[in-house]
Amino acid sequence: MxxxxxxxxxxxxxxxxxxxxxxxxxxxxxxxxxxxxxxxxxxxxxxxxxxxxxxxxxxxxxxxxxxxxxxxxxxxxxxxxxxxxxxxxxxxxxxxxxxxxxxxxxxxxxxxxxxxxxxxxxGFNEMCEALHRLGCPGAIATQLLMVYRYLSVLLEEALTMQHARQARSYGKNSFKASLWGPFVGQLLLRTIERSRRINMAMKARGFNGTLSTSPNMHWxxxxxxxxxxxxxxxxxxxxxxxxxxxxxxxxxx
Amino acid sequence: MADALVSPAIAAGTGAIAATLIAVAASKVKQIRRDDIIPLMGVMGAFVFAAQMINFSIPGTGSSGHIIGGVLLSAVLGPWAAFITLCSVLIIQCLVFADGGLLALGCNILNMAATSCLIAYPLIYRPISGTSLKPWRITAASIAASIIALEIGAAGVTLETELSGITALPTSTFLAFMLPIHLAIGAIEGVATAAVLCFLAKYRPETLYSDYTADESSCTGRFASGSGRLRPVLIGFAIATLIFAGAFTWLASANPDGLEWSIEKVSGISDMPSATPATAFMPDYDSRFAGIVGAIIVMVMLWAITTIIFHRVRNAHQNSSTKGKE
Incomplete structure (x- = not known):
């Protein structure tokens, strides 16, 4: 936001x-x-x-x-x-x-x-930084930012799967109940794979497990x-x- | 839980417990020897966050619910990492969508994250599923753990609201409302969790959490080594709790001595209060009503004034920007 x-x-x-x-x-x-x-x-x-x-x-x-x-x-x-x-x-x-x-x-x-x-x-990033500076553990501050960022990755993968499914379903819009488990599981696996690649790229650029947000915050x-x-x-x-x-x-x- | 349903004292108490649990969980997560734990926690958090956005209707009740995702998170990340992840999801829901409330955050963390990750997963899911990847064991464990987590969470909401002094509803009646609804939500969550976990167990079993990925000195490691003798006891406990929860819910639903009785009472003329004469106009409490009316009038005036100023400032800003463009 x-x-x-x-x-x-x-x-x-x-x-x-x-x-x-x-x-x-x-x-x-x-x-x-x-x-x-x-x-x-x-x-x-x-x-x-x-x-x-x-x-x-x-x-x-x-x-x-x-x-x-x-x-x-x-x-x-x-x-x-x-x-x-x-x-x-x-x-x-x-x-x-x-x-x-x-x-x-x-x-x-x-x-x-x-x-x-x-x-x-x-704003969300500033609020995470504020929480961290107020004593919130670094693990949870990083986790907040990670969830927020990976949400777009998840949605992208979901849209890609949805488009692929629509392309081969010949106009059928509804899912069978039995397909939901594999669909959601597949979505999860694809997102996990992509997040691993993103993580490797971040590590290659010096990511050490801590995300910086707004270092210029002054009272x-x-x-x-x-x-x-x-x-x-x-x-x-x-x-x-x-x-x-x-x-x-x-x-x- | 929303802010309006908790008193500051209950909010402070639950907040302190939640903060302590978060501090413990943060130190436990540091001990996890898994390279991909950070992206995995991020992705799983995003997944559960998205799943919580989907509300499903509960047949026959006219209400709806959404999954919590604590059991699913615990089965993939382990209980402490799952707890941190679910806390982050709840904080984001609070700070991005204003869903849940800032003061009620402690209550929500205890009712949803602590019950599912730190109670239902180690005490219900692990003993039933064990290290087996058989679909029926995963399904039974998921459904049992989800139902127990939801029921304990619902009881927590009831207790916190009652202790806050917000509702005049008797505890038993409140429970009779909350438990059956959450029994249904728990069952649906259990089935959804089982579907995803069975898929993961079949195609990528290494994604699922194993106690051996954590440090041996952590509590999860000790739990695994002692689970041989403990398992029958815990399975028995799980079954007993399920039976108790089901029986209690059935009893609560079958004996509607709370709400229906009250509605009947409300509609009865004999029980109407007769302390105040019907012809009197605010005989004893007129000052309170006048206070309410006065406060409303002032707030409406304040709103009108600030709105006028706001529109004038905005118009002036727009005019100046238009002139600047010209």
Whole structure:
């Protein structure tokens, strides 16, 4: 995945982005499910950060909707089992279960949006380097990059096999069930063979088992400022009841 | 597992265990004496990653699932290298497709990678298949190991969600939902794994993992040397676990005292809460509702403002680039 086009937060160190995202997730997910009002305030982060990364928030929101079925599957039982009355609205009693259900949906979408934002802004190679510099074992950092690169090799081989099969199948598009095992096994063997050749070529060019990604990664003042701006905001949203504060202010006015 | 389904405490706990296992696995992988282990891990990871993208429907349930691939990876790479590979697949799914969640990564690694590579493979697959390349042994081992891995993983998801306090669903009912679905997914994964492994065993048996390719001092080497006496016990354990899993699933499905009972209860008028007068408008909890409404209004305003600014900046950028071209 390509990093976001040059944007206001496009130059931020991926470690800073990762740190801010983790703190955001911890702060938001630690809010009790019954405090939907507190969870909603956390939407400020993706809403503000998305335009700064040159991404329309609507697009980010749409992209995050893929997680909705899982959230609904887990959360839908809460209104059934938790029937403690929370409040009445136009004469209809709203149960605590519905409140927690809505909370699960909102925090699930916000968590996905934060992750999508992180991926879009930092890019995969930079994120692997960030993970390595944050103490992730070299074996797994190299493995991440290897899987990512060999995916295209696998897809190429699959397409070649598919074309070859189409060329000799006289218009038949479907596979017999018994052919799937040999097809997939053959695909695996072909890809393994090709990966061995690639590995030998890499070794001949000095590959020693470690892939370098982005050696010019430096922590700058901008990264510190980025963390110092967002992290206190997340802590404030977690520990200060902003809704109650605003209601009190309105009452005074 | 998604981020929304775990509490920070559970995420931290499972994350710490997963990180420890990754550190151990990384040191074990260094001991493997196999020249082509790096490209093989890369290719197998890419293969499983692609396979996980394919969702198949489960007849009669209305749901779908995808394979995990841990048993297949372990049978080719060995348990520790397979664990690292599967972890990398899960991390890529998280960091490329935002699938799974960052905080839930520890849970996902334990539920999928640890159960299939470090539990099901050494305790179920190896004792059943042994060093034999007979198709029926590979098939039986693949199906048994895949089912056990999926069932333990499903139980893990249930436990983690319950401990996080996310769902109000009772544990037994939640298990009654999760186990039958994952039994079906496990059986399908087992058949798919067996098909690939039987092909490899027939045409390229040297591709399959052998304990002797690892360092003799590693735990896999010791496991192989002691497997003679241990094997009947482990086979017995595997069969007992399968029977238990099947029986538990059947019992869970046959006694729907959870959901159906609850739905019946929900539809009953007598059980409706009567604590709040029907005519009252937010008598005790109006401030909470007002807080929700207020937060939504502010967020909508924030979104509107940032969208307007975003479009203006983009238009200005486009205008300037057009002028530059002219």
């Amino acid at each position: 390509k990093p976001a086009e040059r944007s206001h937060i496009g130059d931020i160190d991926p470690r800073a982005l990762l740190l801010v995202t983790v703190v955001y997730l911890v702060a938001m997910l630690s809010v009790p499910l019954q405090r939907t009002d507190m969870i909603i305030w956390f939407a400020a982060y993706p809403i503000i950060s998305a335009p700064l990364a040159h991404i329309a928030y609507e697009r980010l929101f749409r992209n995050s909707l893929f997680v909705l079925p899982l959230l609904v599957f887990i959360g839908i039982f809460n209104p059934i089992y938790d029937r403690t009355p929370a409040f009445a609205l136009f004469g209809i009693t709203i149960n605590s279960g519905w409140i927690s259900f809505i909370s699960i949906i909102i925090r699930g979408l916000l968590a996905t949006q934060a992750l999508l934002l992180l991926i879009r802004v930092s 700058t003042t901008a990264d510190t400022v980025y963390c110092l701006v967002w992290i206190p905001v997340f802590f404030s949203l977690r520990f200060i009841d902003v809704s109650a504060l605003l209601l009190t202010l309105f009452a005074y006015c």
